[in-house]
Structures are given as structure tokens and as C-alpha cells.
Amino acid sequence: MRSTQVAVDAMGGDYGPRVTVPAALQYLSAAPDVTLLLVGDQRAVSQHLGDIDPSVLRRVEILHSDFVVAMGDKPSSVLRGGSDSSMGLAIQAVKDGRAHACVSAGNTGALMALSRSILGTYEGIDRPAIITKIPTQKKHCQVLDLGANIQCEAQHLYQFAIMGSIVAQIVDNISAPSVALLNVGQEETKGSNQVREAARLIAADRRLNYVGFVEGDQIFSGEVDVIVCDGFVGNVALKTSEGLVKMAHAQLLEGFRRNLYSRLVGALAQPIIKRLAGQWDIMRYNGASLLGVQGTVIKSHGNANQASFEQAIERAIQETRSQLPRLINDNIAIH
């Protein structure tokens, strides 16, 4: 593999190959040093290849799979029979060195279970977590878990803190990243038993720069570099933010369309509105890393459209080039 090769679970997500295949081709046409392995039903995938340019076609390979993990499948049943699924084979391609990374818009629980079983986790890490950076009033912060683990023990939250801290060191270049736990109050007595116990574990680890509990609104104030929570809470916080940004965007456009005056001002304000929309769109940037498994696995939103799915592929390429998994592995060993 000289160019960067990414395995794409072509069947995953709400729209399957209808979105993933055109996104893959579009991405390839702009990235001549990338090759893609499209994993899924040969016929369904081929159907969406369309009038493909030969220079792109040369960089596409199809790996057939008869079986698709459904959005409603339980991780336990996926573990029994899912390794032959398009998702399972895409992960296996990473394991076998046939791809540098894989991307899937499929069932999150299944992606986490299969990645963990096929690729294995780092020593000292029981469960992978989904991480992404969220823009704040200052810069951004790394937030995990965003949905891989619905219920977490204190020990898992502690491990997420270690991984998140390493990511902030490597990716954000912060020497002693501040780490906080997301909670319903800042006082020590607040929150669930798991969160309070996790606070004790994290505070006791002198390699971590633990700063205590933060509440939801502090995600965006930008005071903290890493925020740790369980996957249920993180998923709701992230999706709530995405929904709210979408509403704010719609209201902004509507505000400049209400009457003749606002339309005239809106025409003048175009560059400002566009810039604001861009700032908010980062919030909806697609593609998050499954952290803690020995390989690069990128989770795309299930409802990603073509442009969003391209962002997830882009994220897989970036992580491959930054060698994040290897660097995390090295750092966890030191930890």
C-alpha cells in the first residue's frame, strides 16, 4: 500500500450505497493519492458507480459481502454472526493490513463491538470510545464518549480520560491538557455514583490534569481541553447541539428574509451570514474516531448525506496520516 487505502462500509447508514458510493467516488476524484475499498453487496454497489472516470475507477476495489448489519441489530447478535457483514469485512481489512482505516455510517453499537473483537483494544483499555472535537468560544475541546458505550462504569470513564488526554496532547499539542467530567453540578456530591467514583480515580492519577466537574454549558466556554462522559450523555449532548445549530441557522436565514427591509440588509450582510453559517457548520462536521482500538475506525452519522460522508472519509485519511493509533499506543504504554 503506497497510497492511503480506506475501507468503506458501503452498506452502512440510513441510505447505504445510494450515499456512500457517490461520496466515495466524489472524494476520489479530488484525492489522487487515495484508494478506496468499497465493502458491500457487489450488485448494489455497482449500481451506484455510474459513469465513472477511468482514473477514478482504477482506484476503486469492491469487496463483496452478502450481509448487512441493520441499524436495529443488537451488538451481541452482531458479534455472533456479523464478522462477514460489510461492516465486519471493512474492519477486518484494517486488521489484515489491506486498508489503513475504515469508515462506517452503520449501527454504532455494532461498530464498537466488532472493532473491539476484530482489532482488539490497547492494553489497559477495556472499551473503545467515540471522540470528536467540539468548537468552543475559545478553540475547541475533545469530548468522549459520544455513543459507543451506553452505560459506563467509573473505570471506563477513567480510561476515557487517559485516552482523551493523550489525544489532546498529540492532536492539539497541549502539554498538560485539562480534563473534566461532565456532570449536573460542579460540587463533589453531585451526579451519579459512577461519575463521582470516576472523579476519584481521575484525580488520583497524577499524570492527568484533572480540573473537576463541568456542566453542559461549559462545553462551549472553552475552559477545558478534554470532557469525559458516558456514551448516552455524550450522544445526547452532541446531537442536541447539532439540532440547535440547525435551528439557529434556519432562524438566521429567516430573520434576513422576513420583509423587504431585512432582505435588503440581508443582501449586504451576505458575507457575514455566510461566515457565521460556516462557524456553526463545524458543529455538524461529520466523522468521529473510535478511540482505543488498535486501528483507525471512523464512525459517520447514520443519516449523513453525500457531502457529510465525504467528511468522514477525509477524517479517516487525516487520522491515518497523523498515525494517531500508533502514537496513542505508545503513550498509553508510558501511562
Added chain:
Amino acid sequence: MRSTQVAVDAMGGDYGPRVTVPAALQYLSAAPDVTLLLVGDQRAVSQHLGDIDPSVLRRVEILHSDFVVAMGDKPSSVLRGGSDSSMGLAIQAVKDGRAHACVSAGNTGALMALSRSILGTYEGIDRPAIITKIPTQKKHCQVLDLGANIQCEAQHLYQFAIMGSIVAQIVDNISAPSVALLNVGQEETKGSNQVREAARLIAADRRLNYVGFVEGDQIFSGEVDVIVCDGFVGNVALKTSEGLVKMAHAQLLEGFRRNLYSRLVGALAQPIIKRLAGQWDIMRYNGASLLGVQGTVIKSHGNANQASFEQAIERAIQETRSQLPRLINDNIAIH
């Protein structure tokens, strides 16, 4: 009591009487048919009365309390000794018919525990829940619980669904409000055991118009009238939204201040910007009801400033006048 009398926990919140007392006086000066019972340390409260107008002074009563519930106190310890606290006495005033409602910016867990023990819950309701309406792209939706219950059993979520549905019927005048559970996916297999079991209980109750799971972004799409979740998740979702709206607002203002051109356009866009800011501020509107106890208890943000705390008092007045607790009691009996 001919006028509406509200008991105010003057010591609660991050700022105590420094914020609550000026807010109370300001509110009274604009509401001649309201009287307030300020509960707290007589000296601390008096100190903030300032140069008070006699027509306002006539409508203020101080009820002394030596004891303040701290933000970090555990509900269990508050239950043992907290009934003489400013919070406890304010709730007791509602129980004794001395006030129509009470307001506190204090410790949420303590407010919930004391309200439950002093006022009692409705028959069939084990735990009170905090509810507020959240603006959406269409109208608004009622969301509960927002922080009274950190960990919930399925049965509790089911009871929240019943109460939320009644509120939407009474307050929003919707005959068969749609009720959804907040989850990390829409498929039946998604989420924690509690959420999945709650889905079964709610779906089996034919009096409820259950529409399934929704994800965080659907809070704002406005498709659902009532959204149910546990207090940890609801609290994080609400506070995350508040933080994000604050950031969006700051970015909007900054966007129209970046250079001479944007400042000029910003001057023309003033009415539009102001209207947008107003729409977003609803998101940060202060004061939520503790639903399920036999009386009106309003929870204010701990960090409310004077204007925000006035909103919480206003909410107490509105709920008293709408006779919400009595109507809920009647409807739960039918349920």
C-alpha cells in the same frame, strides 16, 4: 391571601440575597397584586432591602431562618436537618397555605427531596420531575426531567410521561400530545435497559400517544410535544443548549463587529439582530416547575442574575394563576 403570595428562598443560589432580594423588590414594584415572603437570615436579607418604596415594603414579609442548604449538601443529609432551612421553610409556607408557590435557586437535589417530603407527591407518582418548555422550529416542546432525578428506573420515566402529557394537554391545549423518549437511536434495540423498558410501559398505556424514541437533534425539530428522559441526561441537554445559544449569540454580535463594513451593515441590521437574540434568549429563560409534588415549586438556575431570578418569580405567579397543580391532580386521578 387575596393577592398572590410567593415564598422566596432568599438564601439559595450562587449569590443568595445579593441577587434574590433586589430581584424580589424589582418584581414587586411592577406587580402590585403580588406579595412576597422572603425566607432567610433576617440580617442578610434586610441588608439588601436598600431604599425601598413604602408601597413595596408593605408587600414584603421576612421569615427568618438560621440555616442554608449548601449547593454541595447531599439530599439525604438535607432530609435529616433541612426542614428549618430557608429552602425548607419556603416549601413549608406552601404546605401551610401561607404562600401559593415557592421559588428557590438552591441545590436541586435538596429542593426535590424537601418538596417531596413536605408537600408529598400525587398518588401514583413516586418522584417529582423538573419540566420546562423548550422552543423548537415549530412551537415548543415540554421536556422532563431536567435534573431532579439523576438515576431513574423505567417506572419513573413512565410516570414522567404521564405528567408531561397532562401538562401539554392543560398548558399547551393539545388533546392527545405526542410523547417520546430521548435516546441514542430510534430503533427499539437502542439505549439503556431502563429506556427500553420505559418504552414498553409507555407504549402499553393507551391513554398516552407514544411515538417512540427521539434523538437529541429532534428536540428542536418540533415534531413531538413531550420528551421524557432522566434528570442527568435532561440537565446536560438543557445546559448544553444554553451554552451553545450563548456562544451563537456572541458569534453573531462579533460577526457584525469585525471590520468597518460589518459594523456598518450591523447598524442597519440592528432590529434583525435584536429579534434573533430575543428568539435565542427564550432558550435561556429561567424558572422550571417541580412537577408531581402537591404544590407549586419553581426551580431557578443556581447562577441566575437579578433579571433571571425575576423570571423565576414570574413563573411561580403564572403557575399559581393557572392552578396547574390542582389540574394535574385531577387528571392523574382520571389516568
